[in-house]
Amino acid sequence: MLKINNLHASVEDKVILTGLNLEVKPGEVHAIMGPNGAGKSTLGYVLSGRDGYEVQQGDVSFKGEDLFEMDIEERASNGLFLAFQYPVEIPGVSNMEFMKESVNATREQRGEERLSATEFLKKAKEACKQVQLPLDFLKRGVNEGFSGGEKKRNEIMQMILLQPSLCILDESDSGLDVDALQVVANGVNSQRDSTRSFIIITHYQRLLEYIKPDFVHILADGKIVKTGDASLALRIEKEGYAFLGKEYEGASA
Amino acid sequence: MSQWLTQVIDDAKRVDDFLAPMRQQALSKLQTQGWPHARSEEWRLTPLTSIKERTVEASSAAVNYNVPQIKGLNPIDLVFVDGVLVTNLNDISLPTGLTVYALSDAPSAAQTKITALFGHVKPTRHVFGLVNDAICQQGIYIEVDENCSIDTPLRIVNLATKDCDAHTRALVNLGKNSQLKVIEHGSGSAASFTTAFAEYAIGQEARLEHYRFAFFTGAAKQVGGSHFSLQDKANLNSTLVAYGSELSRLDVDIIHAGEHANAKMNAIYLLAEGEFFDLHSTIEHAMPNGTTEENARGIIGDRARAVFSGRIHIHRDAQKTLAELNNRNLLLSRRAMINTKPELEIYADDVKCAHGATVAEIEEQALYYLLSRGIKRSKALVMLNFGFIQELVNDIDNENIRTWLSPMLSERFASMEVK
Numbered sequence: 001m002l003k004i005n006n007l008h009a010s011v012e013d014k015v016i017l018t019g020l021n022l023e024v025k026p027g028e029v030h031a032i033m034g035p036n037g038a039g040k041s042t043l044g045y046v047l048s049g050r051d052g053y054e055v056q057q058g059d060v061s062f063k064g065e066d067l068f069e070m071d072i073e074e075r076a077s078n079g080l081f082l083a084f085q086y087p088v089e090i091p092g093v094s095n096m097e098f099m100k101e102s103v104n105a106t107r108e109q110r111g112e113e114r115l116s117a118t119e120f121l122k123k124a125k126e127a128c129k130q131v132q133l134p135l136d137f138l139k140r141g142v143n144e145g146f147s148g149g150e151k152k153r154n155e156i157m158q159m160i161l162l163q164p165s166l167c168i169l170d171e172s173d174s175g176l177d178v179d180a181l182q183v184v185a186n187g188v189n190s191q192r193d194s195t196r197s198f199i200i201i202t203h204y205q206r207l208l209e210y211i212k213p214d215f216v217h218i219l220a221d222g223k224i225v226k227t228g229d230a231s232l233a234l235r236i237e238k239e240g241y242a243f244l245g246k247e248y249e250g251a252s253a
Numbered sequence: 254m255s256q257w258l259t260q261v262i263d264d265a266k267r268v269d270d271f272l273a274p275m276r277q278q279a280l281s282k283l284q285t286q287g288w289p290h291a292r293s294e295e296w297r298l299t300p301l302t303s304i305k306e307r308t309v310e311a312s313s314a315a316v317n318y319n320v321p322q323i324k325g326l327n328p329i330d331l332v333f334v335d336g337v338l339v340t341n342l343n344d345i346s347l348p349t350g351l352t353v354y355a356l357s358d359a360p361s362a363a364q365t366k367i368t369a370l371f372g373h374v375k376p377t378r379h380v381f382g383l384v385n386d387a388i389c390q391q392g393i394y395i396e397v398d399e400n401c402s403i404d405t406p407l408r409i410v411n412l413a414t415k416d417c418d419a420h421t422r423a424l425v426n427l428g429k430n431s432q433l434k435v436i437e438h439g440s441g442s443a444a445s446f447t448t449a450f451a452e453y454a455i456g457q458e459a460r461l462e463h464y465r466f467a468f469f470t471g472a473a474k475q476v477g478g479s480h481f482s483l484q485d486k487a488n489l490n491s492t493l494v495a496y497g498s499e500l501s502r503l504d505v506d507i508i509h510a511g512e513h514a515n516a517k518m519n520a521i522y523l524l525a526e527g528e529f530f531d532l533h534s535t536i537e538h539a540m541p542n543g544t545t546e547e548n549a550r551g552i553i554g555d556r557a558r559a560v561f562s563g564r565i566h567i568h569r570d571a572q573k574t575l576a577e578l579n580n581r582n583l584l585l586s587r588r589a590m591i592n593t594k595p596e597l598e599i600y601a602d603d604v605k606c607a608h609g610a611t612v613a614e615i616e617e618q619a620l621y622y623l624l625s626r627g628i629k630r631s632k633a634l635v636m637l638n639f640g641f642i643q644e645l646v647n648d649i650d651n652e653n654i655r656t657w658l659s660p661m662l663s664e665r666f667a668s669m670e671v672k
Binding site: 048049050051071072073075076077082084087088090091092093097098099101102105106109141142158162 | 617618619621622623624625626627628629630632633636637639640641642643644
C-alpha cells in the first residue's frame, strides 16, 4: 500500500523529517505517536502533498507508484485520504456541494460514473447519521461555525463517503469528549477491512483503546525510533517518552 | 473644460420642455463646476479621459437589437436602444395601479409630479448626473398607486449597439404602502457612452425590490446611478451586479428621509481582462431608527481594476441607526487592483455601525483542503472563490433572477484565469 523509504523533508528551511522509514500493508492499522514537534503532522502533510513541505531525500511509493509524481488531487482521487487536525472553514461552499464534487472526482478517476444529486444525497444522509451529525450540516458551509468535535466528525464523514484505500488520521481524537471519540472510532472501525489501511497519528493512547492498532511507532526527531504492538502505546501512557533516552525525559506524552 | 462637455452644454441649451427650470439649474452648475479635476476625490480613480476627449455622437435608435431575456421572469419591458425609448407604451398593458409615461409624453398632472422628483433624489454633485439633467429627453416616469402591490416586475433596459451618446432617465414614484419590483438592465459592448440615471421616491411603508445589472463590456462606456429616497417605514432591497468595461461607473445614493426605514444593498462585480468598474455608494441617515445593510463583493482578474467607495453618513438626528457596510474583494492576479474606501461619518451618539473592507488572494489553505479531497484545481478555484459571490446570489429574492444569474456568473468566473 505505502512504502516510505528514508524520507527527509523540511518546512520553510526547517528540517523536520530526517530519514523516516515505514511500510504499511493493505488492511493494517499503524499508530504513530511521539512528542510534540517530532514531525507527526508533517508526515501527513508531506504524504498528501501540501505546498511548502519540501522533500529533500527519499521516496514514497503508494500502491506501487511514485507518490511524489502525483499532484495533491491525484493522490486523493487515487485513494489517499488525510483527516485534518484543523479542518478549514470555507463559508459559501456548502458541505454537500463540496463532498459531492469530491466523491465524483474520485469516481471519475476510477472510471465510474458521477452520482446524481439524489443518489449522492442518499449516501450523504447515511454517512451523516453514522457520524451523528444533524442533517442540516450538509447544507451549511464547509466546517463553517462547526465546533472542534463537529469538524472531526465531518472529516470522518468524508472518509466514509470517499472510501479511500489509505486513511491518515491526524490527531482526530484531540479535543474530543468521550462520546465524540467513540463516534470517530466507530467511523474508523466501520471502514476497516482487509484492503484498507490506516495511519493514526495521536498523542494519546485513549483513541487506541477503541481502534486497535496492529503496530505502534514512536516518531521522534524526524524518524521512527521504536516500533511495537499495542502495548507500546500503553507504556508511553504510563511512562512518557523518557525510556527513549535522556533527551526525551520531560517530553509530554 | 472638456470638448465633450462644452458640446453637451451647447446642445443642452437648445432643449426646451417642461423641465426647463431644472435643466437651467443643472447647466449653470455644470458651467461653474466644469470638468472634474484630476485630483477630485469623487473622480480621481475613474478614467475619464476617453469621455473628456470624445466627440458627441447624437443618439438614434438601432433597428437590429436583441433584448436579453431572463427566463421565467416575464417582466414589463421598457427598452431604450442607444438612448432611444423603442417600447411603444400604448402597446403594453399595465396592471391596475401602475402608470408609465414617457417623459416627452407626460400629461400635465404627471408633469407636476415629475418636476417634483426630477433631480431631487439624485445629489447634484455628480457631473454626469447634471449632464443627464440638462440634456436627457429620453426617459420614463413610473408611478404605483397607494396600497397597490404590483407583482409583475418592471424592467428598464438600456442597450448599447453603436457609437453614440445615450442619456436616459427613469423616475419612479412608489405611493404609500405600495410594492414594486424594478430591474435596470444595461447591456452591450459597442463603443458608446451611456448615462442612465434612475431616481426612486419610496413612499411610507412602501417596498421596492430593485436590481441593477450593469453588463456593459468592452468599449461600451457608462456612467450612471440609482438613487433612492425612503419615507417612514419604507423598505428597499437592492442588488447590483456589474461587469466592467473601458469605463463603467455607478453611483448609488440611499437617503433615509423618513424614520424606521430599512435599506439593504448587495453589490457583486466580476471583472476580467482589462476591465474597469467603479461603485460609489452613499447612504444618508437623516432620520432616526433607520437600518442599512450594505455588502459589496468583487472578484478582479488579470489587469482589471475596481474602485469601491462606500460612505455611510449618520446625521445628528439619526439616533438609533443600525448601519453596516462591508466590502470584500478577491484578486486573481498580481496585476489586478482594487481601491476600496469604506467610510463612516457619524454625528449621532446612539447608533450601531460597522464597516470593513478586505482584499484577499487565493486562500491557499482552503484550496489545499479541496484538492486533498480529490477535487480538480480548476473546479476547486471556482468553488472556493465563487462562494462569497454565490452567497449574495443566494440572497436574491426573485427565483428567476437567481436561476438566470448563478450559472452566468460562475461561467464568467470559470473563464477568468488565475495568474
